[in-house]
Amino acid sequence: MITALIMAGGEGTRFWPLSRSHRPKQFLKLTDDQQTMLQATVERISELIPLEQVFIATNKAYQRPIEKQLKGIPAENIIVEPVKRDTAACIGLSALIIDRKYPGSTMIVLPADHLIEEKDNFLNILKKAVMVAATGCNLVTLGINPTHPETGYGYIHYGELTHRIDGDEVYQVEAFTEKPDIIKARKFLEEGTYLWNSGMFVWQVRSILDNIELYMPELSASLGRIGQALGTDLAEKVICDEFEDLIGISIDYGIMEKADNIFVIPGSFGWDDLGSWPALERVKKLDDNGNVIVGKHYGIDTLDSIIHSPDKVVTTIGVKNIVIVDTEDAILICDKNRAQEVKEIRQILEDNGMEECL
Known part of the structure; x- marks a missing residue:
């Protein structure tokens, strides 16, 4: 058994x-x-x-x-x-x-x-x-x-x-x-x-x-x-x-x-284990500039980034190695190499009474 x-x-x-x-x-x-x-x-x-x-x-x-x-x-x-x-x-x-x-x-x-x-x-x-x-x-x-x-x-x-x-x-x-x-x-x-x-x-x-x-x-x-x-x-x-x-x-x-x-x-x-946002690079298709795009994005000189915005258009110019995540009530923008620190941002929100965003 x-x-x-x-x-x-x-x-x-x-x-x-x-x-x-x-x-x-x-x-x-x-x-x-x-x-x-x-x-x-x-x-x-x-x-x-x-x-x-x-x-x-x-x-x-x-x-x-x-x-x-x-x-x-x-x-x-x-x-x-x-x-x-x-x-x-x-x-x-x-x-x-x-x-x-x-x-x-x-x-x-x-x-x-x-x-x-x-x-x-x-x-x-x-x-x-x-x-x-x-x-x-x-x-x-x-x-x-x-x-x-x-x-x-x-x-x-x-x-x-x-x-x-x-x-x-x-x-x-x-x-x-x-x-x-x-x-x-x-x-x-x-x-x-x-x-x-x-x-x-x-x-x-x-x-x-x-x-x-x-x-x-x-x-x-x-x-x-x-x-x-x-x-x-x-x-x-x-x-x-x-x-x-x-x-x-x-x-x-x-x-x-x-x-x-x-x-x-x-x-x-x-x-x-898909532990943080950069893991998406290992499981999703990259565009010609090495970006993972979920949703609507238009960019100039945007390289090796992760952009997740199913509902809003995101535009970028001259950026590299960043994470942008747009949701109904919160936006995350961070250096891709520091994406593990997102967990700490949540703690900051909690400490400042922003439980509705957690």
Whole structure:
């Protein structure tokens, strides 16, 4: 039995102002595909996992949009977190609920807003990850072969080659590293034993719950109390009460950096996390001047820029390497090389009482 958990609670802050608190990145159509990122994620795994075995973790504000976008997902498979407490709590609660419905299943954990261009290769790697996870209490992650010294991703340092499955290599994980500076990123690329951390995991449901008990006893205790309430009228209240007192910790920090039974399978399947506006250059067609244009634009000497304006005409003269995004109530103009700082602009807006723009 294989189940899937798709994490769809993030706000996609670096795609502001197109991405908003009520319309996060996973609900957008950022590629030339007519599907939203969330719909594409579910469709991508449909050959491997039927819809009744797919679970979506999100928050209350996104529950209704998800129900509209994913008609075939059973209502009880939409897991609502009362407050955000990062991925460890999200995965722990979801594993508890999945184990109740499909005991003994192997659980694939996927973000809702990543691009995968080569579906067949991706599913092939997932199947092999399931095989590795079925042995003992193995925790498996998918690593991406790096193509350049990227500072926006976490890295996985791998060690011993443990075995091969039909040509694909499985390595013991030595360590996880958070987003490095450019000097470290270059060093990782040169050493050749580092992979980008995709945030995709495979494990048996009981394995991750056992590891939470071992390395995160407070979260495990909360999950124990929630487990006793599941199936009763008190379940929603108990989940709210327990989450209120939890500290937000990522699954990487809470479990993956501590456990010693972690394995990684390197993959090359056209992966991109579409983390910020410049990522559109990798998934959309460029014009003759290296620009990504969505909507209406006329320019003179406009080079290597991203211009997103479906409703208004944008004109530019003598600009290079900029991002312009026009929406109904906000405009973003920034140096393309500083697009990661869009997240900080959102914080400035919040600090100045501009919540209506978030």
